Amino acid sequence: MEEVRLFNNLSERERYENMAELYAIIVTLEHLERSYVRDWVSQTEYTPACSKLIAQYKAVLNLVSRDVPDVNRFMTQYKLSCPAAWKRLQTGVPLTVEHATLDSHEPSKSAKYVAESVQNFITLMDSLKLNRHAVDEIHPILSDLMQSLNNVSTLPAGFEGKAKLLEWLIKLNQMRASDELDADQVRQLLFDLENAHNAFYRFLSQSA
Structure with a gap:
């Protein structure tokens, strides 16, 4: 049989190796997501691996x-059926950040997590007011805020502020790291943050 060469030079070889790396990451993430859902890996193992x-x-x-302007089309072309991985990549944060988990419910550390949540709210709002509007400046703080809120064991699963914050996390994840929010987006994000912050304080007051 005649050998089929995928590339003719180093540049073409690098292109195929990069696409192979993308393929491998998607498949690996699919296995990780399914393993976590089936309780085959712990939260402690899952979160850093997913991140x-x-x-x-x-x-x-x-x-x-x-070469891959559309990842969804890439997955279809190479017959990659990885719905869990695709969902996670669209969200841009581990499942443990998106949703509270039982492993994170440690009542003894409740005060610590409440303080972290308040601090993350303030840090993010201050950053926006100081004109730090780039995605790579906002996304990490917002991710930390979601994680700290999830760690507050007494916070209801349907807490009104988390849904909006998750929407922003997904929106930021779909942008490039160097992209910046425009004035309207900054104003809306601040509005949503302030509403969530106020709702969190109301929850704390009612729980006291």
């Missing part, structure tokens, strides 16, 4: 942007 895969995905995406 690392998401970061690697974003890095390799920059390398294949010319």
Whole structure:
């Protein structure tokens, strides 16, 4: 049989290797998501592993942007059935950040998590008011805020502020790290943050 060469030079070889890396990350993340849901890996193992895969995905995406303008189409083309991984990549944060989990419910640390949540609210709002509007400046703080809120064991699962914050996390994840929010987006994010912050304080007052 005649050998089929995928590339003719180093540049073409690098392109295929980058696409292979993207393929591997998606498959690995799918297995990780399913393993966590089935309780085959712990939260302690899952969260850093998922965060690392998401970061690697974003890095390799920059390398294949010319050859893979649409990741969903790439998955279809190479017959990748990975719905859990695709959902996680669209969200841009581990499942443990998106939703509260039983592992994070430690009543003895409740005061610590409440303080972290308040601090993250203030830090993010101050950053926006200081004209720090780039995605790579906002996303980490917002992610930390979601995580700290999830760690407050007494906070209701349907807490009104978290849904809006999650929407912003997903929106930021779909932007490039160097992108900046425009004036209208900054104003809306501040509005949503202030509403969530006030709702959190109301919850704390009612729980006292």
